[in-house]
Amino acid sequence: MVAQVSGVVVFGVAGLVINVEVEVAAGLPSVGVIGLADAAVGESKWRVRSAIGNAGCKWPAARVTIGLSPADIPKHGTSLDLPIAVGVLLATEQIPAGSARDATFIGELGLDGDLRPFRAALPAAIAAQRCGISRVYVAPGSARQVAVVPGVEVVVIRDLAHLVSVLRGESSPDAIPDAEDVTAAPSIIDMEDLRGHVHGRFALEVAAAGGHHLSLLGPPGVGKTMLAERLPTILPDLDEQTAIDVTAIHAVAGRLPPGAGLVRRPPFQAPHHSASATALLGTVRGHRAIPGALTLAHGGVLFLDEAPEFTRPSLEGLRQPMESGVVRIMRAAESVELPARFQLVIAANPCPCGHGVGKGASCRCTAMAKRRYSERLSGPLRDRIDIRLEVLRPTMGELATASAEGSAQIANRVGLARTRAATRYVGLPWSLNAHLPAGELRRHWAPDPDGCALLIEAERGGLSLRGADRVVRVAWTLADLLEADEPGREHIAMALGLRGADGGPKDD
Numbered sequence: 001m002v003a004q005v006s007g008v009v010v011f012g013v014a015g016l017v018i019n020v021e022v023e024v025a026a027g028l029p030s031v032g033v034i035g036l037a038d039a040a041v042g043e044s045k046w047r048v049r050s051a052i053g054n055a056g057c058k059w060p061a062a063r064v065t066i067g068l069s070p071a072d073i074p075k076h077g078t079s080l081d082l083p084i085a086v087g088v089l090l091a092t093e094q095i096p097a098g099s100a101r102d103a104t105f106i107g108e109l110g111l112d113g114d115l116r117p118f119r120a121a122l123p124a125a126i127a128a129q130r131c132g133i134s135r136v137y138v139a140p141g142s143a144r145q146v147a148v149v150p151g152v153e154v155v156v157i158r159d160l161a162h163l164v165s166v167l168r169g170e171s172s173p174d175a176i177p178d179a180e181d182v183t184a185a186p187s188i189i190d191m192e193d194l195r196g197h198v199h200g201r202f203a204l205e206v207a208a209a210g211g212h213h214l215s216l217l218g219p220p221g222v223g224k225t226m227l228a229e230r231l232p233t234i235l236p237d238l239d240e241q242t243a244i245d246v247t248a249i250h251a252v253a254g255r256l257p258p259g260a261g262l263v264r265r266p267p268f269q270a271p272h273h274s275a276s277a278t279a280l281l282g283t284v285r286g287h288r289a290i291p292g293a294l295t296l297a298h299g300g301v302l303f304l305d306e307a308p309e310f311t312r313p314s315l316e317g318l319r320q321p322m323e324s325g326v327v328r329i330m331r332a333a334e335s336v337e338l339p340a341r342f343q344l345v346i347a348a349n350p351c352p353c354g355h356g357v358g359k360g361a362s363c364r365c366t367a368m369a370k371r372r373y374s375e376r377l378s379g380p381l382r383d384r385i386d387i388r389l390e391v392l393r394p395t396m397g398e399l400a401t402a403s404a405e406g407s408a409q410i411a412n413r414v415g416l417a418r419t420r421a422a423t424r425y426v427g428l429p430w431s432l433n434a435h436l437p438a439g440e441l442r443r444h445w446a447p448d449p450d451g452c453a454l455l456i457e458a459e460r461g462g463l464s465l466r467g468a469d470r471v472v473r474v475a476w477t478l479a480d481l482l483e484a485d486e487p488g489r490e491h492i493a494m495a496l497g498l499r500g501a502d503g504g505p506k507d508d
């Protein structure tokens with residue numbers, strides 16, 4: 001008797017449906033696994049055997065062969081325990097034939113038949129759904145996440161004995177447990193806290209509205225971190241697809257509490273400059289992908305404080321994800337791709353001593369030291385940063401007249417500006433001004449004639465072509481925020497102001 005059941009293994013944050021075939025044949029009692037199984041999958045036969053016994057069923061006194069296909073793909077981990085158990089029970093007619101049809105089984109079995117939540121249940125369920133599987137059996141702790149996958153019926157089971165009785169039609173599955181979506185507990189940080197920072201507040205709003213990368217240059221203690229931390233508070237909720245991706249990433253990384261629902265808010269990651277390139281880019285350990293800060297920031301904000309202090313491999317590692325939105329991790333012959341589309345905020349001191357701002361009277365750095373410091377952020381990296389703000393301590397006057405507008409109000413304007421842009425770009429492969437490709441920008445999205453004239457003046461004054469592209473992108477965002485149909489002279493002028501502070505030798 002041969003039984004077929006589907007299961008899923010997960011590579012990185014993507015699942016792959018595996019067909020599990022169990023053959024029970026007359027012969028000396030034995031059990032073998034074929035199809036590129038690693039040690040954990042190989043040991044699965046012992047866990048499953050013990051779990052089946054503890055669930056009140058019988059392991060056959062026969063020759064059991066377990067085949068896993070596609071055969072050329074290495075299988076790893078313990079996620080195939082459950083489908084193997086179901087296969088054995090089907091092949092020995094302990095559960096009704098056909099009861100596992102159009103279904104997949106996601107979970108790790110304990111020796112006692114317990115079903116443990118599988119941290120990659122969400123990507124596993126997405127893979128199953130893409131293969132046309134309509135029913136997914138999961139442990140209660142994974143149910144909430146799997147329930148967000150459209151077109152999938154979630155069947156919640158506690159343990160193997162419960163599964164057997166559900167498949168026999170003798171009892172009902174559990175209800176999907178209630179869980180709150182992860183909307184990040186009412187945020188205690190808010191734009192209200194940023195009194196005085198008139199330019200900083202405005203730059204954040206523009207960065208949020210257009211999806212622009214941002215650099216903050218200023219002496220220590222002036223409020224750069226406070227600014228960066230508040231960027232997520234004015235970003236809109238994640239769209240459905242991004243929310244699913246972000247949830248899958250954080251679940252695989254083990255960062256979500258058990259039973260958590262969907263992550264709806266943009267994440268914020270602020271790795272320390274001593275973090276290794278591995279901690280930033282991620283790695284693969286024993287076939288399991290460990291997402292790094294770049295991937296954990298997917299859909300949200302990656303903040304690098306004291307950016308020039310990061311190692312060169314770390315900073316260089318940013319380039320490729322900033323171009324493609326994915327980070328590629330190579331290990332031995334394998335390569336895993338993890339999503340990494342984030343909004344970058346970097347903060348830096350103006351010079352090694354930190355005081356080289358304004359007239360720089362108290363700065364004691366040599367011109368050489370200053371240059372070396374600012375050159376640590378390489379041209380290609382800086383080239384992608386549209387908004388460069390010099391952050392200074394608010395003056396008494398600014399503090400006195402300070403607007404204390406809160407995040408909710410600003411987020412509202414950001415949302416409206418993003419809608420304007422998305423409407424303009426409908427049918428195109430980007431929806432944010434920051435993602436407008438340079439070629440397209442020059443061909444189809446030039447500012448109005450007055451704006452163009454000002455841009456040409458700036459080019460005569462030394463603004464490079466790439467610099468001009470960045471100015472036009474930001475000008476579009478300003479036009480969106482100010483409800484103009486296209487950027488004019490005033491928007492170009494403001495955008496030129498926003499790209500001002502660069503700190504070092506001009507890279508354009």
Ligand SMILES: [Zn+2]
Nearest residue numbers: 351353363365
């Ligand atoms: Zn200095």
